[in-house]
Amino acid sequence: MLTIASLLLLLAAVPTLVRLLRGPTLYDRTLATNVFGTMTTLLIALAAFIFERADLLDIALLYALVNFVGTIAILKFFRYRTLGKTPPLPPGEES
């Protein structure tokens, strides 16, 4: 059961990878990266149950936390084109 689930997750990773490599816009790629991060988290958690090693769950937890930070950084850069002081948005573009 768990093995089937992880195989299906691996299969689902293929279209994500295609979207990441071919993605016409940057937004597609950002989304694909994020989805892939989530899938990796799930895969690691599944592996923890398949191999019955609880310490692998730490890695899944770490991915869930750190991937969030990375995605925020990418999105901030995407929106404001800097990582430092946030510039004021041009008028008419609020929020």
Next chain:
Amino acid sequence: MQHHLVLRVIAKLLFAPILLFAFYVQFHGDFGPGGGFQAGLIFASAFVLHGLLFDVSSARQFLPDRLLQVGAAVGVLLYAGTGLASVLLGGNFLDYDHLAEAPTSGQHLGIILVEAGVGITVACVVVMVFRAFADHLPCLREQDW
């Protein structure tokens, strides 16, 4: 980032759990995967998240640059100091057997001290590097984008 209410609330909610997880990795490194290096990186990513969402200038108010520089040095000194302490107590450099009564508890103490040194240095250095980048970055111009 004044407008992004959701992001700001989520970041405030996540800040403490990330720090807690970092402490867990730091002190649980003897039993599971992880250790000082990884814990330092997780610490740093909590502060980097704060710096991303609330601007580096407000992050400086509670974690000034001077503290980061001192911290980076203190970590290395803690590591080397543990080694020197074991020399003073009659062992070889970084031979923790002599730090406590029994050799194994000496080893435990030595490993915890050393990992703490690694963690402090890595966290401070990564936050320092992030701030150096973030300060330095001009906003990209429209035609470059």
Next chain:
Amino acid sequence: MLFAFLIATALGIAYLRHLFAVVMLAGMFSLLSALLLLSMDAADVAFTEAAVGAGIATILMLGAMALTERQEKPLKSSMLKRLPALAVAGSFGALLIYAMFDAPPFGDPFAPAQVHVAPYYIEQTAREIDVPNLVTAILASYRGFDTLGEVVVIFTAGIGVALLLGGFVFRERSK
């Protein structure tokens, strides 16, 4: 399957000229390699890869990218000029693959790396150090001197970046 993903990502990194996408692909590459390490049962290494690759490395690469260009420059040199580079890289790769045939199979208990000091560590850690995680015991105690060197390297790198990027030490004075 993971290897195929990894190779596809690596090719994507080499092929794409769009550096923002390359940064994201590099993050993905680290995710995949962590999965690969995990499948080899190297939990500690996977943990490190996860901590470095997914968050911090992506952010630092974004910062580095913002300091340079957003698009990689198209190659100007002709095909003929690039042939020697291809030959060198190809022959080196062939050499590595040739050397791989001589390497012991994965997990071989009689591989040179396994018969030298590894049995000592595995047998003596419980008695001498009494720490459940063998990796921590080796890194922090048996190989403590190496780790000290690594910490000093990280410290030096941090100081170097802070000084080179004109970080915060001299900022007030130069204004």
